[in-house]
Amino acid sequence: MSVIIELEDFSKETQLKIDKMLTFTPVQQKKFNQTFSFEPSETPVKCYYTANKKVHLPYRFACCLMNKIFNMETYPPLSVNKDLIFKYMIRILYYIFL
Numbered sequence: 001m002s003v004i005i006e007l008e009d010f011s012k013e014t015q016l017k018i019d020k021m022l023t024f025t026p027v028q029q030k031k032f033n034q035t036f037s038f039e040p041s042e043t044p045v046k047c048y049y050t051a052n053k054k055v056h057l058p059y060r061f062a063c064c065l066m067n068k069i070f071n072m073e074t075y076p077p078l079s080v081n082k083d084l085i086f087k088y089m090i091r092i093l094y095y096i097f098l
Contacts, residue, residue: 003062003070007053022047022061 010018025044049056063069 001059002049002056003059004054004056005062005066007050007055010055018048018055018057018065019046022058 007015023044023046026041028042047058047061057065059070
């Protein structure tokens with residue numbers, strides 16, 4: 001889950017801070033077993049995504065950064081299919097109302 005925020009909402013300093021906090025660089029271990037021919041990757045892993053002047057931040061990170069709980073007023077849809085019609089009663093409700 002992520003939160004989409006406009007890049008313009010952040011100052012350049014905040015953008016650099018986010019980049020530093022959400023970019024992980026693998027550490028090369030010197031005591032690796034030499035019998036295997038495995039070499040770990042040295043490319044950094046970014047835990048955020050930017051596109052079209054918007055940044056997708058991890059949900060909990062964005063909540064802590066902005067001191068706000070996002071999407072409290074919206075509820076996720078029950079299904080992607082908007083034409084979904086329930087034809088049967090859930091058994092739990094059936095036993096409650098008996």
